[in-house]
Amino acid sequence: MNVQFMEPLGLAWGRMKAALFKPFDIHKWFVVGFNAFLAGLMEFSNGGSGARAGKEGDFGDFIHFPRTAWIWLTDHPGWAIAILFAVLVAIAVIITLTWVSSRGVFMFIDNVVGDRVEIAKPWREYQREGNSLFVWRLLLGLAGFATFGLLMAFFFARGAVLYDRGFRSVLPLGFIIGLALIALALAIVWGYIALFLKDFVAPLMYKNRVTCGRAWKLFLAVFRKHPFHFAGYGILIFLFMIAFVIAVILAGIFTCCIGWFILIIPYISTVATLPVWYTYRAFSLEFLAQFGPENDAFGRPAAAEPQAAPAPAI
Numbered sequence: 001m002n003v004q005f006m007e008p009l010g011l012a013w014g015r016m017k018a019a020l021f022k023p024f025d026i027h028k029w030f031v032v033g034f035n036a037f038l039a040g041l042m043e044f045s046n047g048g049s050g051a052r053a054g055k056e057g058d059f060g061d062f063i064h065f066p067r068t069a070w071i072w073l074t075d076h077p078g079w080a081i082a083i084l085f086a087v088l089v090a091i092a093v094i095i096t097l098t099w100v101s102s103r104g105v106f107m108f109i110d111n112v113v114g115d116r117v118e119i120a121k122p123w124r125e126y127q128r129e130g131n132s133l134f135v136w137r138l139l140l141g142l143a144g145f146a147t148f149g150l151l152m153a154f155f156f157a158r159g160a161v162l163y164d165r166g167f168r169s170v171l172p173l174g175f176i177i178g179l180a181l182i183a184l185a186l187a188i189v190w191g192y193i194a195l196f197l198k199d200f201v202a203p204l205m206y207k208n209r210v211t212c213g214r215a216w217k218l219f220l221a222v223f224r225k226h227p228f229h230f231a232g233y234g235i236l237i238f239l240f241m242i243a244f245v246i247a248v249i250l251a252g253i254f255t256c257c258i259g260w261f262i263l264i265i266p267y268i269s270t271v272a273t274l275p276v277w278y279t280y281r282a283f284s285l286e287f288l289a290q291f292g293p294e295n296d297a298f299g300r301p302a303a304a305e306p307q308a309a310p311a312p313a314i
Contacts, residue, residue, distance in 0.1 A: 003229045005236060008286030009279075015286075016279040019115050031117045032278070033271035038104025040270065040277065041097045066156050098137055103130035105198065109206045112281050113297050129205045132212040136197060144190045148183070155179055192234050196223075199237075199284035200230075203297045222291045233287060237280075244276060 020029065073080040106126035110116060162175065196219065197212075204215040223230055252260035263269040270277065289296035 003226060003290055005232065005287070008290065009283050011286045012279045012282035015112070015115075015282045016275050019112070020275060020278060025117075028117045029271055029274055031119060032108070032111045033274045034119065034267065035104055035107040035111050035122075036274060036277045036281070037267050037270040038101055039108040039281075041101035041104065066153075067160070094141075095138065098141070099131075099134045102134035102137055103127070105133060105202050106130055106206055108281060109203060109285070109297065112278065112285065113206070113299075126206070129202075129209065129211075133197075133202055133205065136212040140190075140194060140197065147186055147190075151179065151183055151186070192231075195234055195237065196230070199233075200288050203285055203288055204295065207295075207297045207299075218295075222295060226291065240280070 020032075073083070103123055103126065106129055107119065107122040110122040110126070111118070116122075158175070200219050201212060201215045204210070204218050205212060208215065208218070210218075248259070248263060252258075252263075262272055285297050289298060
């Protein structure tokens with residue numbers, strides 16, 4: 001099988017232009033953009049800033065932070081209850097958004113596959129699939145949180161021991177590099193699982209009207225035959241996201257920051273960048289469709305097998 005990358009991308013680009021610009025319909029942009037917004041609710045994250053470790057005291061405070069925080073919480077039970085309540089509210093909000101976003105994934109796929117402008121119908125129709133995807137996304141998130149939480153706990157626990165043994169300014173280089181490599185490997189594995197779940201498993205759920213577990217089995221049957229092509233897909237998407245971020249930065253600079261103000265408004269930013277998200281969604285569908293009509297969410301008929309020429313009459 002000759003698996004292509006640029007050909008499905010070209011097909012996705014053509015679908016986007018036909019759907020959004022021929023003709024241009026602002027109502028369609030806002031409806032489809034709303035579904036794209038729902039589908040991507042849980043895909044945005046905020047970066048953090050690094051901690052200062054230039055002085056010995058600063059680094060000691062940093063590496064002993066969990067112990068210090070626990071002592072402070074036990075000394076201030078009122079604040080501890082307030083923080084616990086805030087955490088529970090945040091968890092409830094995250095769970096709710098994940099549930100809504102899981103239904104939105106199928107609403108957006110339905111818009112792209114059928115070139116439709118609908119919200120209520122796909123919301124109701126794909127309730128079963130959305131709930132199944134929600135459970136898997138929730139479990140994947142919990143697994144990722146637990147894994148990285150344990151890794152972070154080990155870093156602070158082991159780091160505090162090493163610091164108390166005399167490594168004052170910095171921890172041993174091997175310890176830091178080793179944990180960094182483990183974290184990077186786990187992040188790559190987790191990222192690929194999340195990517196495959198959204199880009200390939202969800203479309204198979206949509207096409208076959210099956211649960212997420214069944215769709216994983218269908219996808220893995222294809223993945224085992226073409227692992228490097230799917231790995232290459234992930235790398236290509238990563239490069240596209242970098243290019244998109246660079247384009248956003250340049251757009252903000254050339255518009256004197258006006259573009260950045262638009263892009264920080266959640267729903268409006270999705271509508272403004274809808275061609276990107278539409279092309280991306282269509283690209284995942286077109287890429288998957290290469291692996292046989294049973295994986296084609298667009299439902300195109302399979303190419304007819306060439307017929308053998310009739311034997312000449314004697």
